[in-house]
Amino acid sequence: MRPQKLSREQILNACALQFKRYGYAGTSMEMLAKACGLTKASFYYYYPSKEALLLDVLELTQHYLNSHLFKLNENTQISAAEYFDQMHTRAVQFFSYEVKGCLVGMLSLEARYHSADLLDKIRAIFQHWEMAFYQLFRLQLQEDEAKILAKQSVADYEGAILMYRLNDDLFYLDQVKQRILKQLTAA
Numbered sequence: 001m002r003p004q005k006l007s008r009e010q011i012l013n014a015c016a017l018q019f020k021r022y023g024y025a026g027t028s029m030e031m032l033a034k035a036c037g038l039t040k041a042s043f044y045y046y047y048p049s050k051e052a053l054l055l056d057v058l059e060l061t062q063h064y065l066n067s068h069l070f071k072l073n074e075n076t077q078i079s080a081a082e083y084f085d086q087m088h089t090r091a092v093q094f095f096s097y098e099v100k101g102c103l104v105g106m107l108s109l110e111a112r113y114h115s116a117d118l119l120d121k122i123r124a125i126f127q128h129w130e131m132a133f134y135q136l137f138r139l140q141l142q143e144d145e146a147k148i149l150a151k152q153s154v155a156d157y158e159g160a161i162l163m164y165r166l167n168d169d170l171f172y173l174d175q176v177k178q179r180i181l182k183q184l185t186a187a
Helices: 008-022 031-036 050-070 079-096 103-110 117-138 143-167 171-186
Strands: none
Touching: 008 031, 008 050, 008 103, 008 143, 031 050, 031 171, 050 103, 050 117, 079 117, 079 143, 079 171, 103 143, 117 143, 117 171, 143 171
């Protein structure tokens, strides 16, 4: 049977949902193929291994986050707090409703089982998120304090996302938002 023609993004989004739902270890190539409407044999036409596929999913996720969530725009008309408020709104949308939202956090729970390449990609995504916070805090604070708050903010968000997912309660994300806004407006 000839492989069905799917776009790269269609394949990656379908597979991202599987990884997000079942984790890396709990997702098989057969499950991934089925999610794409393909046979396992034809799925190998697109990806030779689960790791190669996940690296591609993470690459697409990182690109999306860098261009839609982490990037500070050139609009100097708004304050750091206002910019963060917009960033937070996009983050809640992404982590709550979008296909790849929270995927990196889910995968990091299985970190000890991943290859060095997968760990490097996961770390790179978190580092870009940290850098986005650093650039935001650096607009208001000294470099050392901005670095510390950037690291803490990523950790706070990851914990809040986990608790939100577990309890279906935005309280946790709202609290992170309020703490960061307080830090940005107090400077």
